[in-house]
Amino acid sequence: MSEQVSGPSLGMQILLQGEQSIYNCILADIATGKLISGDRLVTTHLASCYQTSINPVREALKQLEGEGFVTFQKNSGARVAAFEYATMREVFEILQLLEPYFLAWYAKHCSAESLARLDAIQAQLRSLNVNDSAGLRDLDTAFHWEMYRHHYNTSALRLWKNKKLILQALHGDLPVCQTRFSATIKEHDHLLYLLKAGDEESAVRALTKHVISGGDYWSSVITSQLSELSA
Known part of the structure; x- marks a missing residue:
């Protein structure tokens, strides 16, 4: 995971307003560069960061995988995917x-x-x-x-x-x-x-x-x- 940046910009606040799901939180971190291509996505770490349980994180990662933002690799788990x-x-x-x-x-x-x-x-x-x-x-x-x-x-x-x-x-x-x-x-x-x-x-x-x-x-x-x- 790359270095943390400051709070969300105006545009990001608009896009996330009323939509604070774990899916959107992870996608926003990808959009703002907090998570970059190749970063490992460890469910326990993400659950701690977003103050939630593991299951919502797993569900969000599966949805993001379906949209091409996350890949699951044998022996290395989930990672931020390259651009599609x-x-x-x-x-x-x-x-x-x-x-x-x-x-x-x-x-x-x-x-x-x-x-x-x-x-x-x-x-x-x-x-x-x-x-x-x-x-x-x-x-x-x-x-x-x-x-x-x-x-x-x-x-x-x-x-x-x-x-x-x-x-x-x-x-x-x-x-x-x-x-x-x-x-x-x-x-x-x-x-x-x-x-x-x-x-x-x-x-x-x-x-x-x-x-x-x-x-x-x-x-x-x-x-x-x-x-x-x-x-």
Whole structure:
């Protein structure tokens, strides 16, 4: 297990709010770098860390194994797995379905107060250093959550938070290039403009494009990394 870091960021707090299962705790530790690829996952140690019994830890590890985050090896037990490209692709496909669904409702019901909060988050994004990839991911999560959190479908919201947490675990330590950094801010600006103008259909299209472009970017980054490793 790598060196412990400070408390969870704003984005991580959002993703874990009301979801303090052992599964989410382990996944969050992977996402924040407390647990890294190859680390042994000893059930008794994890149970002590999370102040629970062994059975919930075992169940969480089996679930994480099914999602490709944990591997069980003969004679060495459970370990944090290496990255699986297929997992990321599936997560992005789910987000591409969920996020326009949330925004279609938000565009009809957004309040002036909520739009002001989006403006405030966007102002923080613009003030970030272009090399602050963690800050971008953190505030991007907060920006999207402000739009989605008002939705009545709490089951769908829990699914969204789970998939975003999985994305953090998959590429939370990868840098964001300056082109994608700037594109994210511009895409948020355009979305905000459409929401304020009351153009619901265009806002949904803009968000869909934003989610797809993000997925395409990370797919290209990971594909490039895998090619380098296999070269």
